[in-house]
Amino acid sequence: MLQILIQGLLLSGLYALIAVGFTLIFSVGRVLNLAYGAYLVIGGYVYFYFAQSLGLPKPLVMAMAVVCGCLVGVLKYRLIVKPLKGNHVAVEISTLILAVVIQAGIVLLFKDSPKILHPIVSGVWRVGGATITFNILTAAVSSWLIFGGLYLFVRKTHTGRAMEAVSMDTKGAVISGIRPDRINLITWGYIWRLGCNCRGIFCELYPAFPGYVGCAVNHCGCGGYRGWYRFDLGYLAGGPYYWIHGNYFNLFDRR
Amino acid sequence: MSDNAHLQLDHVVKHFGGLTATNDLSFDVKHGESLGLIGPNGAGKTTIFNLIMGEYRQDSGDILYQNQSITKLPTHARILKGVTRTYQVPRPFSEMSVLENIQIGLMPNQLREMIFQGPDRQKEEEIARNVGLSEQDFNRPPTELSIGDLRKLELARALATNPSLMLLDEVFAGLTLAEIAQIAELINKKRQEGMTFIIISHDLRSLEPLIDRAIAMSFGSIVAQGTFSEVISDQHVQKTYLGDS
Amino acid sequence: MTNPTKKYLLLWAIFIAVMLLLPEFVSKGTLRTIIFANFLAIFAISWDVLSGRTGYISFGHPFLIGIGAYTSAILSYRFDMPIELSIPLAVLTTTIGGTLFFLPALRLKGSYFALVTLAFMELMYQLVQVIRPDLTGGTRGMSGIETITRGAVNNYYLSFALMVTIAISMWLLMRTRFGSALSAIGMNEESVRGSGLSTTKLKLAAFMTSAFIAGLGGAFYVHYLGSIAPRALFDINFLFTIIVSALIGGAATIIGPMFGALFLTILLEALRPILPGVERYLIYGSIALIVYMFKPQGLVVLVLDTLDKLRSIISSRS
Secondary structure (H helix, E strand, O other), rough: OHHHHHHHHHHHHHHHHHHHHHHHHHHHHOOOOOOOHHHHHHHHHHHHHHHHHOOOHHHHHHHHHHHHHHHHHHHHHHHHHOOOOOOOHHHHHHHHHHHHHHHHHHHHHHOOOOEOOOOOOOOOEEEOOOEEEEEOOOOOHHHHHHHHHHHHHHOOOHHHHHHHHHOOOHHHHHOOOOOOHHHHHHHHHHHHHHHHHHHHHHOOOOOOOOOHHHHHHHHHHHHHOOOOOOHHHHHHHHHHHHHHHHHHHHHHHHO | OOOOOOEEEHHHHEEEEEEEEEEEEEEEEEEEOOEEEEEEOOOOOHHHHHHHOOOOOOEEEEEEOOOOOOOOOOOOHHHHHHHEEEOOOOOOOOOHHOOOOOOHOOOOOHOOOOOOHOOOOOOOHHHHHHHHOOHHHHOOOHHHHHHHHHHHHHHHHHOOOOOOOOEEEOOOEEEEEEEEHHHHHHHHHHOOOEEEEEEEEEHHHHHHHHHOEEEEEEOOEEEEEEEEHHHHHHHHHHOOOOOOO | HHHHHHHHHHHHHHHHHHHHHHOOOHHHHHHHHHHHHHHHHHHHHHHHOOOHHHOOEEEEHHHHHHHHHHHHHHHHHOOOOOOOHHHHHHHHHHHHHHHHOOOOHHHOOOOOHHHHHHHHHHHHHHHHHHHHHHHHHHOOOOOOOOOOOOOHHHHHHHHHHHHHHHHHHHHHHHHHHHHHHHHOOOOOOOOHHHOOOOHHHHHHHHHHHHHHHHHHHHHHHHHHHEOOOOOHOHHHHHHHHHHHHHHHHHHOHHHHHHHHHHHHHHHHHHHHOOOOOOOHHHHHHHHHHHHHHHHHOOHHHHHHHHHHHHHHHHHHHH
């Protein structure tokens, strides 16, 4: 029981981070990004390929995951989201199609079989009857650090404030001289960074395999729905949910 | 308040966050009367329409239609009772023709009738002609119409619901003088038939001949009411609306 | 009867005649492919009646199809109920059960509706495996479920008859004022309300129609396959195929989803020799994305436009 509690508590941070990424797009652009789960998986596979197959240094690969994520996020915004601007239904459906395309692309490159990812940080810590791997601990700590950074970013920087303004009222933001499409672009790029980061941290916890895309889509769906209103509220609402969900996941999920 | 009030607002309060859109507002409009609502932008005129139609719910107070409270009714039920409105920015069904747009307004709220009875083409055309839409526009999509014709279409769709009280929001904005005259003529015709109107307009010159009584608003409250000339010469109105000069 | 109606009826007649003669000309394998296309068309029509018309995107159609399929499968496989009884019961369960589930969701707007339906699909996926696995067969599902008829040709005629019946009844229903009202919701829901119509009632009716078709399709599908497994049913690729069929063919029409289903199924089969596995969805998805981005009205309109252009070129030359 103690094991489950601690594990759940630590994992909740990670899940919440995933949820925030999803919510960020939803609150700013008012569209569901159903390809979000696929973003996570790409982060995982970048890590798998460069760090494990090619043996590049881990910090470098994490940075690569982030950069390539931003790049594709921006590409996606330019090529799909922007041309369909104003049509939420079309954007949502095209992100669904994109999720399927990315998933198939990954299968094409890496085959269907699950990949075992080694812990980024090895070692365990025993408390009472519970075992905590340093990996999960690192994941939890860095999740909360990213959260902190995100919060400061949204609250303190001009870009962050602008993002918040767009999320509350697009028309109002336009009047104040903010260009919503630019903010959307930043957010989409940013989201990639978040998504890939998550997955980078995530990678030991779940073996990366393509079927996870669908599952992640659904998870983000739940998290997004619960924490929909504004992104700074998003993770506050998402946190407890994922805390519970984290437990549930450990108890039942044997996929 | 009098018994023959067609619509009555009774101490209606509506806040948006910290902003008070209507502040303890009470007024009524009698059967067959035409009431003008004037006031600067943000005075709460359109909010009143939204409240009457049930698109927003007031925080407190009551709205009575023919001496019955309609506060709890959803929008479509209020329309079935005989209230209807037009919007400042016309909102047609963009991928339907003019007549199909009117068809939606004419449609009964019963599924069985929707499915088993065809549309009444003659009635659609009659309404379209009534508001001054020309035959060649009947099968065009609204995207090909001028702003004036869009307003006529908006009026037609509203009239198709067979109302006894119409709320008109800035019907003259962006129209040519000829179009204004056409719509004014239509309103006057409907007034003679006994329809009740509440009209919001910034175009005071066009509004004057169409109303029996005016109410001037500012910051969600009534600042003056009476005949058009009384209201327009009121000191508060001069100050808040027409400027100090 | 007006002229366009006659023209459409003629097109329907030609289409039905061609499809009826098809088993004479193609192999059994191709027939099985087209059987799948027929079922996919049913699911796509079901999705389109709700989402294509009203603009309320359902990501939960596998959930509805799943209720229909599982109910009929459990009733006939576990309780030895005859199919003639289990299928109507399954359809009833889908319509009523689905409606009860979705009733709160129907009051939500746009994206929130989509999210909730997506959650339902995941919920169903999890529940089927955990709750009463002795009935549902858990993760492995059920196999050896009674089939209605045997052989590719018989199944082809059955699925085709079902699909055409559904398509024509939906075509007739959507031509009424009810259909116009649903399309109007997709264009501007507030104005529909502003025309004195209860949009909740309309959406509910659209949803129930959609659930009815999904349940019917799901029940027949499970008795065609003879097996059912949660992984295949509640899968993002399956959801994707349903939605894309409707959109790629042309949303808010009846011919669109049918054409889209046929196109996608044949494309998927044509890709099989090159890419055997899930990788096919890379090409499949890319084509869907491109068509959707550049011709949102769908392939049917694209084909008609091209024909018109050709005709005008030919007539200008002669």
